[in-house]
Amino acid sequence: MSLPGHVENGVVIFDSGATLPEGTKVVIAPIAGDQDGAQRELGGWEAAFEAARDLEHYDYDAWRKQRDHDESRARDHLP
Numbered sequence: 543m544s545l546p547g548h549v550e551n552g553v554v555i556f557d558s559g560a561t562l563p564e565g566t567k568v569v570i571a572p573i574a575g576d577q578d579g580a581q582r583e584l585g586g587w588e589a590a591f592e593a594a595r596d597l598e599h600y601d602y603d604a605w606r607k608q609r610d611h612d613e614s615r616a617r618d619h620l621p
Contacts, residue, residue, distance in 0.1 A: 545560050
């Protein structure tokens, strides 16, 4: 089933006036040719998702150890 609609004030409005029961899971996809507007609205989300994927195998323990080392040595050069 597909229900044509449009976005109004950030909410999807079905053109037919149809409603779905509360909690219904949906998938929203822009109609071909209108994806440029959708991409502008999404802004940096795609970049954020890519960055999150890159962090999947990030070594947080090594980062914490380096941070602690840097903090412990931060004032070593001061008189």
